[in-house]
Amino acid sequence: MFKGYFYLFFLLLFIKGNITLAQDSVIVYRTLDSARTLPGDTSKVDWLIDKGKSLGRYFDKRGMENLFFQEAITLSQRIKYTRGIFNAYIETGISKRNKSEYLLAADYHQKAVKYAEEAKNDLWLCNALNNTGVDYRRMDDQLEKAFDYHFRALQLAEKINDVRNICIAINSIGNIKLSTDKYAEAISHFEKALELEKQSKNSLGVAINLGNIGYAYQGLGRLDLAIEYYKKSLAVNQQLNNSIGLAICYNALGSAYKEKKDYARAHEYLNKALEVNGNVDDKVHIAESYLNIGKLWSLQGKYDEAHKYFMQCIDLCQTWRFKYLLMEAYKAVADNYKAKGDFKRSMEAMEKSLVYKDSLLREQSSLAWAQTQAVYEVDRKDNQIKLLEHDKQISELRTKRNVVYTLSMAGFVLMLAIGGFFYIRHRNLETNKQTLQLELRSLRAQMNPHFIFNSLSSIHRFIWSNNQEEASDYLTKFSRLMRMILDNTQYTFISLNKELESLRLYLDLEKLRCNDVFDYQITVAEDVNEEEVMIPPMIIQPYVENAIWHGLVHKSGKGLLEIAISVKGRTLTCTVTDNGIGRKKAIEIKEKKGQTHRSMGMKVTEGRIDLIRKINNTKEADVNITDLEDETGKALGTQVKLILPVEFIF
The missing domain is CATH 3.30.565.10 (Histidine kinase-like ATPase, C-terminal domain)
Structure with missing residues (x-):
């Protein structure tokens, strides 16, 4: 009987999800229909960008192009609205980055850099440079290029005294230093950003930089100091009631206490992370918590307890198709079986981990190939639009010339x-x-x-x-x-x-x-x-x-x-x-x-x-x-x- 209720529960969830999906689709396409009644001017461009931002999650979840941003780009180019082109490129790049399409995101943001330079608008240029730097920072092999963009943004932001972009640039440079294990330099940058965020009374920025300083101290092996900063970041996130920030802090504290071999506290914070993740839409955080708790039990030699959490992680990842976590989870299961002396099952789990690793490599190659083709298509379409505008101008000039000829012959x-x-x-x-x-x-x-x-x-x-x-x-x-x-x-x-x-x-x-x-x-x-x-x-x-x-x-x-x-x-x-x-x-x-x-x-x-x-x-x-x-x-x-x-x- 319980099994029947369980099935009915998921059936209701499925029906609800499809109703929500249908409702979202109706809202989006009704909004698109209403856009066609608006005059093709700068106000319509701004309206399209605002709607594209508010409905962005609809397109991101479905892996679709944001139709509002694409229409905004086309209309802005036709009416030569530089601000509209710039904003549309910035928002399209952010949308691509949210879907991990970093190469395409960088291409759109570099276009925004070009338009900002042509407009000689330093504030636009700071924004575009920082966004491009973030795109390249997400690509593991492009950190040097990311540093160059953020450094240019920092110099320009300091020149015009734009605190927001100064904070972003300094924090990003700190993260680059953190990624390359230059922990002392990273701390120096994070502390500068922290001070500016405090002066600006930006609590979220304060929480982020406190957590980053904690990561750097943990990298230096100074665990007590890392824990102190994690707790400070946790306190700010509690004031903000920021579920994602709370989950990050609890996981970080669990990791630090695990390194200190204080397994009781590590369990306490990882379980809190698991509890908070229930309030976060993205299920990947729950899967990560299951995996971390399983690894912690395995370190303590409680292999059966560890296996339960590993399997919970795997079940969730298979439902939501988190391939990277599936690879890590099966690897952890293999290590767990190996520690128990069950080498046959260890080999079976390792084979599954390698299958997902190969699948990820194939997807990465296909994604790079697809993004390269997309960059080419976007640039080709932009050039076609420019050529059409040029032909239109020639046609108008030819019409004026013919009118002059006609009047001259009549006179x-x-x-x-x-x-x-x-x-x-x-x-x-x-x-x-x-x-x-x-x-x-x-x-x-x-x-x-x-x-x-x-x-x-x-x-x-x-x-x-x-x-x-x-x-x-x-x-x-x-x-x-x-x-x-x-x-x-x-x-x-x-x-x-x-x-x-x-x-x-x-x-x-x-x-x-x-x-x-x-x-x-x-x-x-x-x-x-x-x-x-x-x-x-x-x-x-x-x-x-x-x-x-x-x-x-x-x-x-x-x-x-x-x-x-x-x-x-x-x-x-x-x-x-x-x-x-x-x-x-x-x-x-x-x-x-x-x-x-x-x-x-x-x-x-x-x-x-x-x-x-x-x-x-x-x-x-x-x-x-x-x-x-x-x-x-x-x-x-x-x-x-x-x-x-x-x-x-x-």
């Missing part, structure tokens, strides 16, 4: 025939030029996905080969290069220094990808000002790629790639020389492998050069390829000479 009837003739001629020339420009943009769009696909394949290979350090290094450099490509390729011409910067980053990635089988050298003539000379973006890269993959990777011994750039008049000459196997040998290798297709990057670039020649009405744009040989006819490599018309900023 000067005598010049009607002559004016009409020149107008039609001018329009045809403009149409032809715009057609060529669109074809050129289309060719650039073909080339960039070609390069990005190859790079993503390399990241994929690193991840699946479990080469995490190289994957992380490659992923960081690739994200930077991808951002640069997305920025550069929306323009017909970019400065030479930007082209060379992206080329160097590309070469670094290819060296890493090819296990450092070649070196490269880029030489620019002394009379060339790299910032003034303007060239088409990504015009050199395909020839460099061809030299690497068809010449240098097949060479025995270290390869060398030399790039020399000079400018004469309004013509740029770029010479790409490699000491690879030569074109003849490369063709033989391709034929043996059954590869007969031409490089897409080379084909697209040839089309670009042909269009550049037509647009500029010049024969100077050209590509010459020379096979380098010694006196006996032995291949010494290949030289490509690329000749292009250039523009100048001034």
Whole structure:
């Protein structure tokens, strides 16, 4: 009979949960419907951001994009509302961080940094820098980058005397020091933050910093002092009636007393943590308490008692799918069985722990891959919006020009025939030029996905080969290069220094990808000002790629790639020389492998050069390829000479 009541209880909970879910969905979508009736101005942007924050938990629980924030970003960009774009990026980044999507969170917050810098708003910039620092602090291998962002925020916050951001930056730097076991430095930062929080009468900030000081003293082995600070933090959290803060303090006190081998008090505080966790929505804290109490019983040799708590932790984790805690719990069960001498069950539990560990590693790899693709998609959409706005402005200017033409023809009837003739001629020339420009943009769009696909394949290979350090290094450099490509390729011409910067980053990635089988050298003539000379973006890269993959990777011994750039008049000459196997040998290798297709990057670039020649009405744009040989006819490599018309900023 008890079993029947137990089943009925959970059935009622399930029905209640589904009713709540349905009610939440109705509220969200009714709110979205009401948004469509609002005028598309700055007030609507602010309203969307407020609603996105108040309904954020609905989207976070379901792993969905916050539709209000996304609409706020789109509308802000359309009406050029900088404050709205900044706030929407900040809140979207926080939402991503709450779902542990730290790479995406950092990308959104870096965009907020950019807008704050453009707006020259120091308070915005402090906020964006601190948020970006927190994102990187959550990534275990990005602590140095996190420190740089928080340090910049601290300097700026002190300059404008913004106490809130000073406290956040100092506390975050202290946590970074704590993570790297620099406990004395951590204490120094936490004490500064504590004093500022007291002056600001921010009780929650006081509680947090008191607890952090306790963690640092525990790291130094000064347990009595750690316990003193934990109790001070506990007292403040009791005044605030902060359940999460109370649970953290009780767990910390239990951990400290466990180290002192005062098991009675350790049990007392861990049980209090378990009791307080009943008031916290997130069940992960209850599971942690069960696990800690089980470990404490195991230390005292009471293995059966420990096993009960371990199993309670496992049952809860399986219900809520806490894979990390399942891995830790089964490992603790394995240690418990081992201490009892039951090695068979110990091995079975350890195997289950390893299964969850492998599952977590696969999820982390998939998450990194998915977030990288998402960063690319977000940046691509932002650039599309900018291009649409640019096209809209051109269309408006063209409309105004046509109105002027119409009024002029009406006023000067005598010049009607002559004016009409020149107008039609001018329009045809403009149409032809715009057609060529669109074809050129289309060719650039073909080339960039070609390069990005190859790079993503390399990241994929690193991840699946479990080469995490190289994957992380490659992923960081690739994200930077991808951002640069997305920025550069929306323009017909970019400065030479930007082209060379992206080329160097590309070469670094290819060296890493090819296990450092070649070196490269880029030489620019002394009379060339790299910032003034303007060239088409990504015009050199395909020839460099061809030299690497068809010449240098097949060479025995270290390869060398030399790039020399000079400018004469309004013509740029770029010479790409490699000491690879030569074109003849490369063709033989391709034929043996059954590869007969031409490089897409080379084909697209040839089309670009042909269009550049037509647009500029010049024969100077050209590509010459020379096979380098010694006196006996032995291949010494290949030289490509690329000749292009250039523009100048001034």
